[in-house]
Amino acid sequence: MKTYLRPALVLFVLLTLITGVAYPLLITGIGQGLFPSQANGSVIERDGKPVGSVLVGQAFSEPKYFWSRPSATSPMPNNGNSSSGSNLGPTNPALIDAVQGRIEALRKADPANKQPIPVDLVTASASGLDPHISVAAARYQAGRVAGSRNIPVERVNVLIEQTQETAAFRFMGEPRVNVLALNLALDAIKS
Amino acid sequence: MTHGSWTLLVVYMALLLALAYPLGRLIARVADAKELPLASVVEKPLYRLAGVKPEEGMSWSSYAIAVLVFNLIGAVFVYGIQRLQNVLPLNPQNMAAVSADSAFNTAVSFVTNTNWQGYGGESTMSYLTQMLALAVQNYFSAATGIAVAFVLIRAFVARSAKTLGNFWVDLTRTTLYVLLPMSVVFAVFLVSQGVVQNFSAYKEIATIEKVVYQQPKNGADGQPMKDAKGEPVMEDVTAATQILPMGPAASQIAIKQLGTNGGGFFNANSAHPYENPTPLSNFLQLLAILLIPAALCFTFGDMVRDRRQGLALLAAMTAIFVAGALATMHFEQQGNPRIAALGVDQTTSAIQSGGNMEGKEVRFGVDTSALWAVATTAASNGSVNAMHDSFTPLGGAIPMLMIQLGEVVFGGVGSGLYGMLIFALMTVFIAGLMIGRTPEYLGKKIESFEIKMISIAILVTPLLVLVGTAIALMTEAGRAGISNPGSHGFSQVLYALSSASNNNGSAFAGLSANTSFYNTLLAIVMWFGRFAIIIPVLAIAGSLGAKKRLEVTVGTMPTHGLLFVVLLIGTVLIVGALTYVPALALGPIVEHLQLLVTTVTAAKAGQ
Numbered sequence: 001m002k003t004y005l006r007p008a009l010v011l012f013v014l015l016t017l018i019t020g021v022a023y024p025l026l027i028t029g030i031g032q033g034l035f036p037s038q039a040n041g042s043v044i045e046r047d048g049k050p051v052g053s054v055l056v057g058q059a060f061s062e063p064k065y066f067w068s069r070p071s072a073t074s075p076m077p078n079n080g081n082s083s084s085g086s087n088l089g090p091t092n093p094a095l096i097d098a099v100q101g102r103i104e105a106l107r108k109a110d111p112a113n114k115q116p117i118p119v120d121l122v123t124a125s126a127s128g129l130d131p132h133i134s135v136a137a138a139r140y141q142a143g144r145v146a147g148s149r150n151i152p153v154e155r156v157n158v159l160i161e162q163t164q165e166t167a168a169f170r171f172m173g174e175p176r177v178n179v180l181a182l183n184l185a186l187d188a189i190k191s
Numbered sequence: 192m193t194h195g196s197w198t199l200l201v202v203y204m205a206l207l208l209a210l211a212y213p214l215g216r217l218i219a220r221v222a223d224a225k226e227l228p229l230a231s232v233v234e235k236p237l238y239r240l241a242g243v244k245p246e247e248g249m250s251w252s253s254y255a256i257a258v259l260v261f262n263l264i265g266a267v268f269v270y271g272i273q274r275l276q277n278v279l280p281l282n283p284q285n286m287a288a289v290s291a292d293s294a295f296n297t298a299v300s301f302v303t304n305t306n307w308q309g310y311g312g313e314s315t316m317s318y319l320t321q322m323l324a325l326a327v328q329n330y331f332s333a334a335t336g337i338a339v340a341f342v343l344i345r346a347f348v349a350r351s352a353k354t355l356g357n358f359w360v361d362l363t364r365t366t367l368y369v370l371l372p373m374s375v376v377f378a379v380f381l382v383s384q385g386v387v388q389n390f391s392a393y394k395e396i397a398t399i400e401k402v403v404y405q406q407p408k409n410g411a412d413g414q415p416m417k418d419a420k421g422e423p424v425m426e427d428v429t430a431a432t433q434i435l436p437m438g439p440a441a442s443q444i445a446i447k448q449l450g451t452n453g454g455g456f457f458n459a460n461s462a463h464p465y466e467n468p469t470p471l472s473n474f475l476q477l478l479a480i481l482l483i484p485a486a487l488c489f490t491f492g493d494m495v496r497d498r499r500q501g502l503a504l505l506a507a508m509t510a511i512f513v514a515g516a517l518a519t520m521h522f523e524q525q526g527n528p529r530i531a532a533l534g535v536d537q538t539t540s541a542i543q544s545g546g547n548m549e550g551k552e553v554r555f556g557v558d559t560s561a562l563w564a565v566a567t568t569a570a571s572n573g574s575v576n577a578m579h580d581s582f583t584p585l586g587g588a589i590p591m592l593m594i595q596l597g598e599v600v601f602g603g604v605g606s607g608l609y610g611m612l613i614f615a616l617m618t619v620f621i622a623g624l625m626i627g628r629t630p631e632y633l634g635k636k637i638e639s640f641e642i643k644m645i646s647i648a649i650l651v652t653p654l655l656v657l658v659g660t661a662i663a664l665m666t667e668a669g670r671a672g673i674s675n676p677g678s679h680g681f682s683q684v685l686y687a688l689s690s691a692s693n694n695n696g697s698a699f700a701g702l703s704a705n706t707s708f709y710n711t712l713l714a715i716v717m718w719f720g721r722f723a724i725i726i727p728v729l730a731i732a733g734s735l736g737a738k739k740r741l742e743v744t745v746g747t748m749p750t751h752g753l754l755f756v757v758l759l760i761g762t763v764l765i766v767g768a769l770t771y772v773p774a775l776a777l778g779p780i781v782e783h784l785q786l787l788v789t790t791v792t793a794a795k796a797g798q
Contacts, residue, residue: 004256004257004260005260006241006242007241007242007243007257007359008257008260008261008264009264010237010240010241010242011237011241011243011261011359011362011363012261012264012265012268014237014240014241015237015327015330015331015362015363015366015367016268016323016327018366018367018371019326019327019330019366019371019446020322020323020324020326020327021322021323023326023371023374023375023442024322024326024388024439024442024443026375027375027378027379027382027388027439027441027442027445028388028389028390028439028442030379030382031378031379031382031388031389031441032388032389034379034382034383035382035383038382038383038384038385038386038387039382039387039388039389039441040387040389040391040437041387041394041435041437041465042385042468043394043396043435049397050394050396050397051396051397051398051399052396052398052399052433052435053396053435053464055385055464055465055468056433056435056464056465057464058398058399058400058433059398059400059402060399060400061400061402061403062400065399065400069553075404075405075406075428076402076404076428076430077402077404078402078433079433079434080313080393080433080434080435080436081313081314081393081434081436082311082313082314082458083311083313083436083457083458083459083462083463084311084458084459084700085459085462085549085550085577085578085580085581085700086549086550086578086581087550087578087580087581087674087675087699087700087701088549088550088580088581088675088701089580089581089675089679089682089699089701089782090527090529090547090549090581090582090583090584090679090782090786091529091584091675091677091678091679091782091785091786092675092676092679093676095527095529095530095549095581096529096530096533099530099533099535100533103533103534103535115536116534116535116536117534117535117536118535118536118543118545119526119530119535119536119537119543119545119546119547119548120543120544120548120553122530122535123530123548123549123550123551124549124550125462125550125551125552125553126459126462126550126551126552126560126575126576126577126578127459127462127463127464127552128459129459129463129464130464130552130553130554131464131554132552132553132554133553134542134543134544134553135542135543136536136540136542136543137543139542167195167470168470168471169202170194170195170198171195171196171198171199171202171558172199172470172471172473172474172559173469173470173471173473173554173555173556174470174543174544174553174554174555174556174558175541175542175543175544176553176554180399183399184399187399
């Protein structure tokens with residue numbers, strides 16, 4: 001047995017030091033040196049104060065803001081300390097009830113809007129922290145946001161257009177808008 | 192299928208194969224070369240300290256003992272670090288020690304390359320546990336798989352050989368010459384995309400809008416209060432801040448994908464924006480999942496000096512994979528008819544991904560989520576960028592079937608190749624029976640001993656999956672974990688046992704599996720699903736390596752042409768189908784029919 005134990009133990013220790021200590025430290029060194037903002041969470045600031053991460057979605061419920069996708073994290077939505085999807089199956093009545101509830105909330109906040117609601121606005125994201133909504137979901141909300149801010153809807157649509165991202169090389173990624181970036185841009189409008 | 196989804200699939204497969212070819216040849220060199228560049232700096236000092244004589248070969252049984260001893264040490268270490276993390280350094284969030292059953296499950300899970308996770312990373316594990324215990328096993332379990340594949344390949348080349356290589360050398364070289372350099376490059380790329388890499392405490396940031404939510408109200412005794420009906424009393428709570436989790440994530444995620452491990456740094460795995468922030472990081476992680484398993488087919492061809500043999504295996508894997516990917520993309524694009532019935536817009540257009548978006552991220556949409564689901568289950572990776580539990584019934588059935596085929600469609604690093612080679616041996620055996628000849632593969636006769644070992648290797652996982660599922664469903668503790676009603680609840684349990692036994696690690700994650708029942712049951716099936724295959728595979732290698740290599744004659748059945756590829760696909764599918772179709776019929780197939788009923792009813796109501 002000793003013929004096995006010595007190489008096993010020694011190699012375990014040495015390779016652990018290489019892959020478990022030297023390697024993460026090296027990546028931290030390079031990452032902090034070359035990409036400090038990304039390595040530390042892509043935090044964005046407003047007036048010198050951090051207001052969130054451009055990568056992590058926040059919950060919005062006031063009519064004057066674009067709403068993020070529903071989040072199934074607990075106890076509160078968009079809980080960064082406990083990422084999670086709903087894990088509701090496609091035939092689970094709880095899923096259909098939840099979607100129904102979200103449709104009602106959206107309709108109530110904007111009774112005049114009769115367009116069909118884009119699916120991503122009424123379904124929970126995989127992480128519970130999705131920073132994006134689809135371009136369709138942003139356009140759907142434009143009227144409500146413009147109305148509650150007393151600005152022309154065209155102005156809001158221009159902001160959506162300026163914020164939106166599309167598929168790279170026509171297959172990588174989907175048409176989307178970063179909700180936090182869009183809402184910050186809205187707040188920056190001088191009225 | 193949309194234009195974009197075809198482009199995605201074609202570009203993905205083309206890049207995958209183009210990258211796999213040079214990598215596969217490089218790995219063959221690592222496996223075969225007497226001396227590698229920089230050996231005196233990289234390898235030899237380690238061998239000297241460890242008392243390893245690199246030129247000394249091992250018999251199959253010595254090799255198996257070395258594998259087991261090394262992996263047992265790993266399991267004990269991972270268990271110990273988790274249990275002691277509260278007193279160890281690099282724990283800025285003051286995570287408590289992990290419970291005994293969860294730590295045991297996680298230790299086995301990471302050592303067996305499964306990376307099933309009963310815990311949520313950001314709320315359970317200290318940075319030290321993540322980097323020193325979990326990420327290290329991502330390397331070691333991957334290297335173990337590749338080493339075992341090397342042994343089986345060498346057995347085909349060897350002529351009357353007693354030894355088939357040295358585990359310590361294979362382990363060290365695979366780690367330092369293949370996995371580490373690739374991970375360094377990939378990890379730096381991931382940081383550039385926004386994957387966090389630091390040792391800071393979590394950030395707490397004041398959000399733009401406050402969030403009001405409800406939580407159970409606690410009474411003066413600290414227990415949740417109940418109203419007259421026995422329902423918990425809820426109170427409104429306002430959160431003005433959001434926690435942003437931090438940690439050395441990028442370094443771990445690089446090897447998690449390259450080593451077909453799949454264990455997430457955060458609970459939401461590769462759906463988490465800090466683990467997979469952009470469509471580009473997503474696409475390259477998707478490539479990383481299948482890269483080494485595909486490359487090993489070229490390695491195999493190189494090492495046996497007949498590239499066509501490797502291409503035949505690769506062709507069989509690719510055919511099954513592409514069919515699965517197309518089907519899953521199709522089903523997810525269809526969306527959920529019950530949600531459509533509410534008037535929600537699920538159509539795919541230039542301004543939205545559409546389809547079944549429950550449990551998916553907008554930046555990935557349905558196409559890459561579906562492609563990822565099939566890649567991560569075809570390979571025994573198990574990382575997810577969308578929640579499989581919320582897939583459409585058939586969209587979720589295909590990933591489950593990919594796992595159940597035994598993780599041989601690309602499969603785990605090393606384990607996919609040796610698994611597929613076992614099926615290739617099975618195929619020549621069946622073909623041999625049909626034409627009445629002694630079966631042989633690459634000049635090695637397949638005889639009674641090999642067939643016995645092949646049978647064990649093929650039958651052990653179905654046994655674990657089906658018996659395990661039966662146990663879980665017959666016990667109170669097993670049924671307690673189910674979170675979705677009806678046939679979907681059954682699918683959750685079947686998926687968990689399939690995933691653990693085949694060392695995949697993905698889940699229908701609604702299942703509450705962090706209980707002593709599931710932690711124990713799944714740990715047991717993970718361990719046997721790994722080593723009850725590795726040992727017969729090494730035994731086959733020992734037996735084949737000791738045999739003479741026969742010359743190719745007119746009577747030899749070619750094992751590289753289209754005919755063989757079709758036979759091989761047939762064998763894999765028939766074994767998988769015969770074993771699992773009855774179980775799948777009770778789960779996803781019933782659920783699909785239930786959804787169809789919705790559609791019909793809705794159509795009638797609309798008339």
